[in-house]
Amino acid sequence: MKLTLVRHGRPDEDDATRPHDPPLRADGQRQAQAVAALLAREGVTRIVASPLLRAHQTALPLAARLGLPVDTVDGWAEADRHLTRYRSTETLRALGDTEWNRFLADPVRYLGGDPAAFRSAVLGALADSIASERDAHVAVFTHGLPINVVLSQVLGLPRIIHFQPGYGSVTRLRARDATNIGVISVNESGHHQFPLT
Numbered sequence: 001m002k003l004t005l006v007r008h009g010r011p012d013e014d015d016a017t018r019p020h021d022p023p024l025r026a027d028g029q030r031q032a033q034a035v036a037a038l039l040a041r042e043g044v045t046r047i048v049a050s051p052l053l054r055a056h057q058t059a060l061p062l063a064a065r066l067g068l069p070v071d072t073v074d075g076w077a078e079a080d081r082h083l084t085r086y087r088s089t090e091t092l093r094a095l096g097d098t099e100w101n102r103f104l105a106d107p108v109r110y111l112g113g114d115p116a117a118f119r120s121a122v123l124g125a126l127a128d129s130i131a132s133e134r135d136a137h138v139a140v141f142t143h144g145l146p147i148n149v150v151l152s153q154v155l156g157l158p159r160i161i162h163f164q165p166g167y168g169s170v171t172r173l174r175a176r177d178a179t180n181i182g183v184i185s186v187n188e189s190g191h192h193q194f195p196l197t
Contacts (some may be wrong), residue, residue: 074125078143
């Protein structure tokens, strides 16, 4: 089966009404539309999203094109889900080398989560998403750290942070089951430079 991991579009970090779980900015909405145009032609059979608004809103254009529901799966949420304010990696990096290195050293704990519980939740969501029929194509709308957890697990890498998934980027996997997963591509973003319609 095919599993496509999509990082959410760029959120509105300055949103005053939902600072903890912001909606997409205008460019984030465009990124969501570009992802929908790309994936609508690829035989997606199920759409899954994190419960966080930025991931759910990124999934909606594809769901509308395909007439599929968006299944919310808690395990695909980002580690920052319980913080009072969302901060992008760009904002964290702008805080200086000391703060950025603190984040890189233990990103899940830095964002208020428990690393073991977070990893377990993501890998449980992965197993759930793979437990579909053999010819399924599941599109998962999630976040940077869950994508890193999955790739680190599949590739046997020791740390969580190895990749910087771009907003609206696509990472493709092919799986026989939860223990036999191959990586097809990481961080595809060409659909944003040359949007399909």
